Amino acid sequence: MTDQDLFYLLALLKVDGVGDIMAKKLLTHFGNAEAIFKAKTNLIAAIDGVGSVLLKNLKDNSVFEKANQELEFIKSNNIKVSFFQEEDYPDRLKHCIDSPVLIFSAGNINLKNKKIISIVGTRQVTSYGMEFCRKLIEDLAPLDPVIVSGFAYGVDIVAHQLAMEHNLQTIGVLAHGLNQIYPKTHKKYVVKMEENGGFMTEFWSSSNPDKENFVRRNRIVAGMTEATIVIESADKGGSLITANIANDYNRDVFAVPGRVTDKYSQGCNDLIKTQKANVLTSAADLVYILNWDIENKPKTVQKQLFVELEPDEQKIYDFLVKNGKELLDIIALQCDYPIYRISGILLNMELKGVIRPLPGKLFEAI
Structure with missing residues (x-):
């Protein structure tokens, strides 16, 4: 993608009323973003969902100034940009109707031929959740999966840390631009994260970690991965939103069961009870249901000898x-x-x- 192509894409995404779905519809029809801005009004008006307000907004030249500012930030900070129609865009995310048109990333991310899972959960992770996450990643490490999470407090940062301890690629999906880190206390992990993995976001450098951005971030976490694992969750929380999105995307969801009296197991237990998640008691459950063992080697299952059956x-x-x-x-x-x-x-x-x-x-x- 040339700088000119990116400039017009950025401008298109800054037009009020143009979200990811509408942008994809316009790009599919006209071929590229520059052609959209140069197209005659009657041709744009013929597109389903385009009204008079959007037609007016497409004539707002201020979007070009904003696009130029963001392009300068991207170039000066060596930000990688992935366009949803190009090969380097996360493969599974391409198939999600509401996936971002552009993904911005920093670090050394390589998703080719990789097993990719997301691990999410409460920000108030307990010792039970931490120990389960530790054992899970330790047992999965020989399969070299990519561990995706949201770089937040609790389960997220525990998953990132454990992935780094086992030299696994790990990706933090952010709810803000790449010009900042939230929470600030996690800045100490940035360098090591970027050495083998890094950060992804759909948000511009002008975006702050606003509440609504975290929900949008969650669809990337769910959409780009083969499976979403919920380690711990109360009866409400962002990780349950991620699990529901993953279900909507027809992804596998796993939840770690806990005691019915434990506050931060209620969400996981409910996911299992309502059949929105597979029970996850060990790495073997994940490997079996995702068929990872079958992918790596011929499956040799032998009947146990000398077992006496009634x-x-x-x-x-x-x-x-x-x-x-x-x-x-x-x-x-x-x-x-x-x-x-x-x-x-x-x-x-x-x-x-x-x-x-x-x-x-x-x-x-x-």
């Missing part, structure tokens, strides 16, 4: 071997056992290591 257990095991993953209700029906009895049988089989439970009351033979 006749009813053997019947269920043979059924699962033959039919693959099945719902608890179907297993009960086909094997002719009442639900109250089969639940106990399946638990015993799970403890013997011959079956495993899956999300949605599914079971499969090992």
